[in-house]
Amino acid sequence: MSSEHMQIGEVATRTGLSLRTIRHYEETGLVLPSARSQGGFRLYTESDVARLMLIRRMKPLGFALDEMRDLLDASDRLDAGAGLDAGEREALLARVREYEQAASRKIGELRVQLARAEEFAATLRERCERAGAEATRS
Known part of the structure; x- marks a missing residue:
């Protein structure tokens, strides 16, 4: 081997x-x-x-298998390079750019979800702290 x-x-x-x-x-x-x-x-x-x-x-960003396959195909063809005319190269680059933009959008959505999750956890933490403080006063 x-x-x-x-x-x-x-x-x-x-x-x-x-x-x-x-x-x-x-x-x-x-x-x-x-x-x-x-x-x-x-x-x-x-x-x-x-x-x-x-x-x-790509997986945690929610890309489907077909989207992964499409991006991999475009990347493979760009990497091979040989035999591509300028129009084909530009079309492949446009496909890759679309995935980059989609990834950026999805990351933004995940940041919003994370911020909301952190707010939720903080709300629960504050509720527990208040309840704990009230229990010690009683």
């Missing part, structure tokens, strides 16, 4: 994803092992790890 290849367990450790999740992403075609060992074990490269990290970062 080449030192540039990693088995799925090492990839899981490095990405923080479970083996089951990595296999699911393989089944859905989001990431495919770069090779297989003679024993049939999945083998991954740094590029595969980077791809899984991109997927992992």
